[in-house]
Amino acid sequence: MEVFTTIKEVRNFCKKSKSMGRSIGLIPTMGALHGGHIALVKKCREENDTTILSIFINPLQFNNKSDLLKYPRNTDKDLEILKKHSVNCIFIPDAKEMYPVPDERVFNFGSLDKRMEGHFRPTHFNGVAKIVSRLLQITDADRAYFGEKDYQQLAIIKHLVKNLNFNTKIVPCPTVREKDGLAMSSRNALLTDEQRRNAAVISEVLKEASKKTGLTVQELKERVCRKINDTPGLEVEYFEIADGETLQPAVYREASENGLVGCIAVKAGEVRLIDNMVF
Ligand code: PAF
Numbered sequence: 169m170e171v172f173t174t175i176k177e178v179r180n181f182c183k184k185s186k187s188m189g190r191s192i193g194l195i196p197t198m199g200a201l202h203g204g205h206i207a208l209v210k211k212c213r214e215e216n217d218t219t220i221l222s223i224f225i226n227p228l229q230f231n232n233k234s235d236l237l238k239y240p241r242n243t244d245k246d247l248e249i250l251k252k253h254s255v256n257c258i259f260i261p262d263a264k265e266m267y268p269v270p271d272e273r274v275f276n277f278g279s280l281d282k283r284m285e286g287h288f289r290p291t292h293f294n295g296v297a298k299i300v301s302r303l304l305q306i307t308d309a310d311r312a313y314f315g316e317k318d319y320q321q322l323a324i325i326k327h328l329v330k331n332l333n334f335n336t337k338i339v340p341c342p343t344v345r346e347k348d349g350l351a352m353s354s355r356n357a358l359l360t361d362e363q364r365r366n367a368a369v370i371s372e373v374l375k376e377a378s379k380k381t382g383l384t385v386q387e388l389k390e391r392v393c394r395k396i397n398d399t400p401g402l403e404v405e406y407f408e409i410a411d412g413e414t415l416q417p418a419v420y421r422e423a424s425e426n427g428l429v430g431c432i433a434v435k436a437g438e439v440r441l442i443d444n445m446v447f
Contacts, residue, residue, distance in 0.1 A: 190217035194309035200240035200354035229295030405433040
């Protein structure tokens, strides 16, 4: 397993792989790896000759410093895990390597980033686009793998790739859940035992609501928010039922050809948890 810290090394590695006719799969991460990341690695290894995983806590996608400082870091453990899963190359740059000069680009995602995460974390997706576009340029990957847990991020990355004519195919991968249904996330490690136990209610309530017939969109939204807000220590930041592609809020349950997705963000103390479910 190669571990690189510079763009030059990764670029050379990728060029060499390509010149040997080997396809490249990229998994961008911010480290603190969990079962969700391992599922991405497995899929990437099945579909590509070379698997590259990047670990970079991208400062430009955090809206506040304390969130960035608190973000879990565990590089030694990450490397151990990745060795076991036969990843070919790990790219762990620092911020100077990724952004040698300030990246002033401003992306336009149309209406995709106006609500939900984009509304509550105003500069977040611009920061995500800056790092993802750089990683795609450096690796020229054939495929890149992202979890469906970050549903809005996935929609924005698909838009970015189309808009900038990248050759990379974006491969969405299903959310991986803990036994009690909580969506796996690096941030789960920041929950207290009590918050962790209570957080299981998020997926329970989403699942129940997604199967419930006979309620309007508004009634469903109220029901989900009430049940979660009634759980000690949890507070809904937003819950939207949206068109599965445009992410515009649904008015009627039956209306969309693209299907509907219920997207939620919940605060457990200082920790923000997001999840979604197809309705
Ligand atoms: O989903 C994440 O972990 C990050 O947003 C990503 C895609 C690695 C970009 O920093």
